[in-house]
Amino acid sequence: xxxxxxxxxxxxxxxxxxxxxxxxxxxxxxxxxxxxxxxxxxxxxxxxxxxxxxxxxxxxxxxxxxxxxxxxxxxxxxxxxxxxxxxxxxxxxxxxxxxxxxxxxxxxxxxxxxxxxxxxxxxxxxxxxxxxxxxxxxxxxxxxxxxxxxxxxxxxxxxxxxxxxxxxxxxxxxxxxxxxxxxxxxxxxxxxxxxxxxxxxxxxxxxxxxxxxxxxxxxxxxxxxxxxxxxxxxxxxxxxxxxxxxxxxxxxxxxxxxxxxxxxxxxxxxxxxxxxxxxxxxxxxxxxxxxxxxxxxxxxx
Amino acid sequence: xxxxxxxxxxxxxxxxxxxxxxxxxxxxxxxxxxxxxxxxxxxxxxxxxxxxxxxxxxxxxxxxxxxxxxxxxxxxxxxxxxxxxxxxxxxxxxxxxxxxxxxxxxxxxxxxxxxxxxxxxxxxxxxxxxxxxxxxxxxxxxxxxxxxxxxxxxxxxxxxxxxxxxxxxxxxxxxxxxxxxxxxxxxxxxxxxxxxxxxxxxxxxxxxxxxxxxxxxxxxxxxxxxxxxxxxxxxxxxxxxxxxxxxxxxxxxxxxxxxxxxxxxxxxxxxxxxxxxxxxxxxxxxxxxxxxxxxxxxxxxxxxxxxxxxxxxxxxxxxxxxxxxxxxxxxxxxxxxxxxxx
Numbered sequence: 001x002x003x004x005x006x007x008x009x010x011x012x013x014x015x016x017x018x019x020x021x022x023x024x025x026x027x028x029x030x031x032x033x034x035x036x037x038x039x040x041x042x043x044x045x046x047x048x049x050x051x052x053x054x055x056x057x058x059x060x061x062x063x064x065x066x067x068x069x070x071x072x073x074x075x076x077x078x079x080x081x082x083x084x085x086x087x088x089x090x091x092x093x094x095x096x097x098x099x100x101x102x103x104x105x106x107x108x109x110x111x112x113x114x115x116x117x118x119x120x121x122x123x124x125x126x127x128x129x130x131x132x133x134x135x136x137x138x139x140x141x142x143x144x145x146x147x148x149x150x151x152x153x154x155x156x157x158x159x160x161x162x163x164x165x166x167x168x169x170x171x172x173x174x175x176x177x178x179x180x181x182x183x184x185x186x187x188x189x190x191x192x193x194x195x196x197x198x199x200x201x202x203x204x205x206x207x208x209x210x211x212x213x214x215x216x217x218x219x220x221x222x223x224x225x226x227x228x229x230x231x232x233x234x235x236x237x238x239x240x241x242x243x244x245x246x247x248x249x250x251x252x253x254x255x256x257x258x259x260x261x262x263x264x265x266x267x268x269x270x271x272x273x274x275x276x277x278x279x280x281x282x283x284x285x286x287x288x289x290x291x292x293x294x295x296x297x298x299x300x301x
Numbered sequence: 302x303x304x305x306x307x308x309x310x311x312x313x314x315x316x317x318x319x320x321x322x323x324x325x326x327x328x329x330x331x332x333x334x335x336x337x338x339x340x341x342x343x344x345x346x347x348x349x350x351x352x353x354x355x356x357x358x359x360x361x362x363x364x365x366x367x368x369x370x371x372x373x374x375x376x377x378x379x380x381x382x383x384x385x386x387x388x389x390x391x392x393x394x395x396x397x398x399x400x401x402x403x404x405x406x407x408x409x410x411x412x413x414x415x416x417x418x419x420x421x422x423x424x425x426x427x428x429x430x431x432x433x434x435x436x437x438x439x440x441x442x443x444x445x446x447x448x449x450x451x452x453x454x455x456x457x458x459x460x461x462x463x464x465x466x467x468x469x470x471x472x473x474x475x476x477x478x479x480x481x482x483x484x485x486x487x488x489x490x491x492x493x494x495x496x497x498x499x500x501x502x503x504x505x506x507x508x509x510x511x512x513x514x515x516x517x518x519x520x521x522x523x524x525x526x527x528x529x530x531x532x533x534x535x536x537x538x539x540x541x542x543x544x545x546x547x548x549x550x551x552x553x554x555x556x557x558x559x560x561x562x563x564x565x566x567x568x569x570x571x572x573x574x575x576x577x578x579x580x581x582x583x584x585x586x587x588x589x590x591x592x593x594x595x596x597x598x599x600x601x602x603x604x605x606x607x608x609x610x611x612x613x614x615x616x617x618x619x620x621x622x623x624x625x626x627x628x629x630x631x632x633x634x635x636x637x638x639x640x641x642x643x
Binding site for chain 1: 361363389390391392393394395397398399401402403406407408409410411412420421424425469472
């Protein structure tokens with residue numbers, strides 16, 4: 001018995017040593033919970049649909065009547081979410097709306113990230129007047145109702161996709177600037193920054209190559225919830241009629257055009273509302289999940 | 302003094318560092334003068350707060366903005382204090398490499414090891430990607446990293462403190478500097494690892510024929526590894542000279558007290574350790590005279606009133622700032638004492 005268990009032990013050891021050593025601590029496939037799988041999957045699907053919406057076979061065009069008006073959902077591709085008061089396929093309009101919304105929000109976020117990060121990093125690095133200016137901007141934007149800011153902007157330059165992109169971008173510049181600023185201040189007197197200086201690195205080089213990589217985790221975690229916020233703002237604007245001009249499909253606009261018929265055809269708003277709620281939920285979940293994961297990683301450092 | 306002397310690499314003259322505070326300027330480092338020859342190793346010793354790191358930061362131009370550096374720091378004939386930022390950046394990393402105290406925080410956690418080593422050689426020597434990589438891998442194996450190829454592509458968190466310090470040394474050597482500064486480079490490491498790193502530094506200094514500055518508060522570190530020794534106390538140089546001579550026959554009262562506080566192997570067990578009574582002067586109210594006067598057994602009235610100047614030995618290589626120096630021993634006594642300390 002003893003001899004056998006020793007044999008087994010020896011075998012186990014051999015088997016264990018034959019296994020390839022765990023090569024690196026690089027990206028392992030993350031262990032996600034069920035709802036996180038849903039969130040990542042939903043956003044991936046939505047992005048895919050937004051990109052491929054024109055080539056989905058059999059999908060009706062968003063601005064042409066497809067069937068009877070205000071039909072409840074039925075078991076067919078275009079009728080899956082029913083038809084709207086003009087007989088257009090709600091699914092088709094939701095997917096086209098996704099393209100518009102995601103496109104606008106993506107560009108807005110890119111603008112906000114580019115400007116906000118640069119301003120925030122400079123503010124954190126040089127402090128002084130640069131920091132005061134950035135703080136003033138961030139505080140001002142944080143204290144104004146976002147819709148009001150955008151409405152003011154639209155009133156001045158008119159209503160277009162480009163205006164929406166810029167307006168939404170401006171909203172988040174301050175937030176990203178603050179996060180970048182905080183991250184830079186936390187790193188300013190780290191030894192590796194000093195070491196880079198001792199290597200003769202210039203300020204620009206230190207910012208771009210030493211400090212920026214360390215900001216990425218904090219930013220990846222904060223981007224999805226902020227994007228979700230922009231989606232809600234964009235939806236609200238469209239609902240108020242200041243978004244993308246009709247007949248272009250947008251989620252907020254679809255809810256708005258169904259409200260007067262809501263008592264008779266309550267199913268009309270299910271499609272767009274579901275789209276907004278699930279997208280925002282998923283983005284927030286992704287943000288939480290990333291934040292938790294990145295914290296785990298820092299703990300191992 | 303004008304850089305004409307080819308054998309002098311670093312020439313510091315009357316270097317002072319002053320911190321601007323709300324209550325007026327505060328001298329952290331005063332009148333530090335020393336010269337470092339090519340291919341020589343210099344040890345800088347002193348207690349915490351003596352100004353060791355301040356001196357190094359002053360040399361490297363890494364002082365925070367509220368500290369002003371005065372005097373002349375000649376590196377290869379060029380004055381580092383007066384030169385424009387861009388010129389200084391071109392020299393740092395190129396002619397001077399630096400290893401910091403804490404290897405755990407000196408490497409950027411989000412940047413791969415390879416790129417951190419490449420950085421300097423690509424910046425200063427304009428090497429291409431492949432060239433810089435080959436060089437970095439060669440350096441990694443020189444500093445004793447067992448698997449340099451793999452190490453090159455890894456992130457720093459995979460390595461222990463000793464390994465990280467080896468990587469830091471490789472980083473500092475990337476451009477083959479003429480001067481390597483190790484600022485308490487082994488303080489944060491285990492004792493056994495300390496010895497490995499110090500042996501490595503000493504070997505590299507010999508192989509690469511560069512100068513080296515070892516900054517430490519540990520006399521044992523500099524004893525056998527440096528040619529020259531600079532003893533700092535209270536922001537001033539109190540003694541300077543060839544390491545062996547300073548160890549064998551210290552002239553300044555502080556150096557003597559410091560050396561006799563080192564436990565010795567040849568003493569009977571349970572001998573009481575000698576200590577220096579009192580504590581170093583607070584930079585906020587340093588005495589007018591010798592900073593060590595308050596703790597010095599031989600201090601006279603004059604020591605408290607005025608700062609003694611540097612007295613030089615007969616051959617001008619050994620200097621000390623003391624009015625009542627330890628008497629110079631005869632030739633026989635020097636040999637006996639050298640034997641006892643080695």
